[in-house]
Amino acid sequence: MQSPSLSPSSSASCLRSEASVKNLPVNLFASVMGLSGLALAWRLAHGSLGATAVLGEAIGVFALGVFVLISLGYLTKLVKHPGAVYAEFHHPVAGSFFGTIAISILLLSAIVEPYGAGAAHAIWTIGVLATFALSFVAVSRLLKGQVDASHAVPAWIVPCVATLDIPVTGHHMPMAWASEINLMACAVGAVMALVLFAMIVSRLVHRDPLAPAMTPSLMILVAPFAVGFIAYTNVVGGIDRFAAILFYFGLFMFAVVAPKVFRPSVEFSPAWWGIGFPVAALVNAALKYAEFRNSGPLWFLAIGLLGALSLAMAVLTVRTVHIALNGKLFT
Numbered sequence: 001m002q003s004p005s006l007s008p009s010s011s012a013s014c015l016r017s018e019a020s021v022k023n024l025p026v027n028l029f030a031s032v033m034g035l036s037g038l039a040l041a042w043r044l045a046h047g048s049l050g051a052t053a054v055l056g057e058a059i060g061v062f063a064l065g066v067f068v069l070i071s072l073g074y075l076t077k078l079v080k081h082p083g084a085v086y087a088e089f090h091h092p093v094a095g096s097f098f099g100t101i102a103i104s105i106l107l108l109s110a111i112v113e114p115y116g117a118g119a120a121h122a123i124w125t126i127g128v129l130a131t132f133a134l135s136f137v138a139v140s141r142l143l144k145g146q147v148d149a150s151h152a153v154p155a156w157i158v159p160c161v162a163t164l165d166i167p168v169t170g171h172h173m174p175m176a177w178a179s180e181i182n183l184m185a186c187a188v189g190a191v192m193a194l195v196l197f198a199m200i201v202s203r204l205v206h207r208d209p210l211a212p213a214m215t216p217s218l219m220i221l222v223a224p225f226a227v228g229f230i231a232y233t234n235v236v237g238g239i240d241r242f243a244a245i246l247f248y249f250g251l252f253m254f255a256v257v258a259p260k261v262f263r264p265s266v267e268f269s270p271a272w273w274g275i276g277f278p279v280a281a282l283v284n285a286a287l288k289y290a291e292f293r294n295s296g297p298l299w300f301l302a303i304g305l306l307g308a309l310s311l312a313m314a315v316l317t318v319r320t321v322h323i324a325l326n327g328k329l330f331t
Helices: 008-018 026-049 053-080 082-089 094-115 117-143 154-170 178-206 212-236 241-261 270-293 296-325
Strands: none
Touching: 026 053, 026 094, 026 270, 026 296, 053 082, 053 094, 082 094, 094 117, 094 154, 117 154, 117 178, 154 178, 154 212, 178 212, 212 241, 212 270, 241 270, 270 296
16 A cells, blocks of 8 residues: 655645754854855955955955854754754764854954954954864864774864964964964964874775765865965965965865865755865965966966855855755755
8 A cells, every 4th residue: 555645735844844943054154164265365356456345345244144143043053952062062073063163253353353453353362262172172082092083084174274264364463462372373273284184085095985965075175285375374474485385285185176076966065165165265375375476377376266266155155045945954
């Protein structure tokens, strides 16, 4: 005897009944990272290429609004479903994405700074505290032992490389303690990035491929070198050959992983936002390096990457709004 099939109306009803803020993923904060990075890239383009200033500022305001909206949603999840947040925080993979919250705060401090230095300094300080706390937790978990090597995925980089975003966004902070904090953050981020990068590449080489849903996270492998370039140049106060090495290896990693990520077979999900900030960091690095070298091919590369990132962020925004409206984001 065949079971009766669900009608479209009953299917929609089931979807609505299953939709819950309990299922709001923490990795959605990566959207704020990508949008903030894009806004900062357009600010650089305004200074070096004469691009309109309105575009970068508008994207920055949008990123701030997205952060507020997602924060309200996740705070609601924390209040109504604390067990779900606890489980997500302690998950060997998903827990790493809590670093996206700290990075978002740091990047938003740079977005806000032209409009209020005091507010930017306060936001940056909160971001610094959150970043160091999450990095401490992440490293402590690794050193407890008996960690499954199959869990060594690109997301592991997020909470530790987050420390590199401290000097990226705070190299000009006026507080007396800021310069030492920037040096410490650069040290922690650089060393842990190299350690984790080696562990993750070893897992990708010797174990089964990542699950299709995790494929976009491969782009995170670009972040340590692109973000490292910006952090290093901010700390030392200029671009030298070591900075160039960081930039070019980040560009090489982008060329390697891009064909693996941008495939029609990889279905859309919030995990796709994981491509945003690594590419945005590479774009910012490319703009800075092109301005330093004043080379035509480098300018062509930087402008091409900026255009591709802008298109990608627009597509991801539209698709995310679509799944938010039809309830799939919360199922």
